[in-house]
Amino acid sequence: GESVGLHLPTLSVQEGDNSIINCAYSNSASDYFIWYKQESGKGPQFIIDIRSNMDKRQGQRVTVLLNKTVKHLSLQIAATQPGDSAVYFCAESVLTNTGNQFYFGTGTSLTVIP
Amino acid sequence: DGGITQSPKYLFRKEGQNVTLSCEQNLNHDAMYWYRQDPGQGLRLIYYSQIVNDFQKGDIAEGYSVSREKKESFPLTVTSAQKNPTAFYLCASSIVDSSYEQYFGPGTRLTVT
Numbered sequence: 001g002e003s004v005g006l007h008l009p010t011l012s013v014q015e016g017d018n019s020i021i022n023c024a025y026s027n028s029a030s031d032y033f034i035w036y037k038q039e040s041g042k043g044p045q046f047i048i049d050i051r052s053n054m055d056k057r058q059g060q061r062v063t064v065l066l067n068k069t070v071k072h073l074s075l076q077i078a079a080t081q082p083g084d085s086a087v088y089f090c091a092e093s094v095l096t097n098t099g100n101q102f103y104f105g106t107g108t109s110l111t112v113i114p
Numbered sequence: 115d116g117g118i119t120q121s122p123k124y125l126f127r128k129e130g131q132n133v134t135l136s137c138e139q140n141l142n143h144d145a146m147y148w149y150r151q152d153p154g155q156g157l158r159l160i161y162y163s164q165i166v167n168d169f170q171k172g173d174i175a176e177g178y179s180v181s182r183e184k185k186e187s188f189p190l191t192v193t194s195a196q197k198n199p200t201a202f203y204l205c206a207s208s209i210v211d212s213s214y215e216q217y218f219g220p221g222t223r224l225t226v227t
Contacts, residue, residue, distance in 0.1 A: 032215075102147070104156040
């Protein structure tokens, strides 16, 4: 089966510091990677994505890095704010002959300390 | 506004009763998915559908059933055969024929006692 996992289940950072959340994946056929943010009791929200032919993509205060050699994905959040406190999931997408297959990590809980 | 809606947000049932969770989307997406989320675990796929009147089992389909009579709707029935139905259920949709992000609904928290 597929496996998408996160190295650390919890992460605490001081407000204003940068956060780095890591993710490992196992399927070399994955062609699309997504980071989601999930607040308590809510559905996951899209943060940023990256295609497999890229190694870096930047958004507003967030950067995703993809290292296909070691099958590693990371999410960097700059100047972390209290509103960033949530669980962050990485997901990989594989387009198969039966449709899109999505595989999710277990999540990292980010706590921002004011 | 385009999006996915799930209802109700909270649902309580007695053991032995079937219960149906609603999922509607107006994004014109062909593909729809149901996931189950338990504390400390990642999302697990229950069922998915790429097109109307067709659906496939996911990793944990036992005790669940779905229908896809309309493109916009993908209801999930949790049957009495599901041994541990209490969980947070998430519906999602995506574009077919493209490895693309999924859009998630707000979720339904089902509690069975």
